[in-house]
Amino acid sequence: MSDAPLLDVRGLGISFLIGGGSVHATQDVSFAVQPGERVGIVGESGCGKTITGLSLLGLLPAATTRVVGQAMFEGENLVGLPLSRMRHVRGRKISMIFQEPMSALDPVFTIGQQIGETIRTHFKVDKKQARERAIEALASVGIPSPARVHDSYPHQLSGGMRQRAMIAIALVCEPRLLIADEPTTALDVTIQAQIIDLLLDLSARQGTALLFITHDLGVIAETCTRMITMYAGQVVEDAPVDSALVRPRHPYTSGLLRSLPRLSARGAMLPSIAGRVPTLRDMPTGCRFAERCAHRQEACAAPQAIEQEGAHQVRCWRQGELVLPGALTDREAAA
């Protein structure tokens, strides 16, 4: 890659102080996002996707959280960035949208007020200009009567409209990176596709890179260039989507893909595979997937690092040696 990455995360680790002790929720998370690139993050519930996103914007509760490692963005390390600097990144350079559009909007302020204050936080514009820009932003996310929605309260809108409004808020300052944390999980299936298309369309038009946290492997297959698989607080595989889907190098990625009915359609939600994730308190020192892995050997109990294999980065003792199947082909699915 010739360009410097937009975001370069190295050795990011998050621990929480709970009841006197501390637990490591994520460890040694590294990945990069190029300008305008679309990267998908998948992984079972609780593997640390959301907190990784939140930590990039310093949004985890400061008193009970410790973040180590670095996340370089436009020459600044986001980890430990002072609030005065971080405030210029939030909403301006990096935006984040969340799963639940109802609880993510302030119930006692109008949609317009909530977009307007974002604009006025980052740009010197007067109320009237802010209003015009807010209405434009609402129109750009496909809201039919933007002026009316501008003066509506969140509870007066449907779930899909609220998420559109959230997207308008997130993109109104044309950020370089949008972190979308399961933006459609709480919505009707019919609305989900519209929202995803909207996100892709807008980010492409603005040149905004997309870090897409989702359970929908179908969407990742269709829209992302790279796929990061997380397991129990670690990145276990990071690879170009095409190659990751056809020939994954990590048994967990392979397991996920094999248990999908088929990939060609959206809405292919992350399936559950047999066994359970070790808890944060009794994490094995070696491979964290070992308990559930069909390819386990004794050596797998030793501590391991993530390593390059071709275009893939894989965290598995047996990489290079295993040949793992990817998503079911349409013919396999039919059989």
Add this chain to the structure above:
Amino acid sequence: MLANAPRLRLVGRRLVQFVPVIVLATFVVFGLLKLVPGDLAATLAGEYATEERIAQIRQDYGLNDPFLVQYGRWLWNAVQLDLSRSFQSNEPVLDQILHRFPTTMLLVAGALLISLAVGVPLGILAATNAGSRLDVAVTSLSSFGVALPNFWLAMILVATFSLSWGWFPATGAVRFSADPQGAIWHAVLPSIALAAGGIAEVVRQLRSALIEILSSQYVRTLYAKGLSPSAILWKHGLKNVAVTLLTVIGLLASRLLGGAVVIEAVFAIPGMGSMVVRAAIVKDFPVVQGVVFTMVILVIAINLVIDLLYTIVDPRVALK
């Protein structure tokens, strides 16, 4: 903004809903008073009254009529603002109430003001420093304040600030219309005594509501947009917590009205509270009934104002 059609409809609907409340409350009190042992007419007639005199009184006061007729007559008159006359002084009850009303209102309003003026900043301070030593101190102080009997606090206040240091008068009251400054001066200690529980209540409710708001997902969104912590607290935090605050004010106003009865007794304040206590002791039933009626109307009026304020503060409160 306040006087639009949906709001007027809300007022109308509320007023209709309040009719049964008024009837029920006054009916229950009327009934309870009838249960008080002893022959009312004999008491009214005095110690050495003849049988004929007692019979005459029974006739005059309509005490021979069935209970429902007596209540109906009282209610019919009350609706026309005639609360009948005191057994004791023979003055119209309404005049007596109107005479004492401002004194009690000054006390209750003072206590409400103190509760909010002290409770709101403390609640915000505790919530924004949740878990810190300051928070622990404020929280334990307010648990103490809730448990504190206000007559006891009243005595401590009087012993310290008026008897020892002579800063404030120990007892009594001055009519506000005659001497506003003196009236406020007299109301300071009783208001503080009355407000102690109110402060604690405001602190506790405000603290927990604000902590919930500040850890909510929409506040996380506000941070993610780049807003400053002070904008988040003062603009979004306060507007959201105002809903809770309104509820607390409504509850507090009714409770302070009740508490005023005790405090007026302790400080020998000639307000509605001490009036109803004395009237109850001497079986001056029209006065008791009149004060209860006034208090119920007052509580209802307060709730109506609160309901209206909800529609301004909280857009989710439907006006339809």
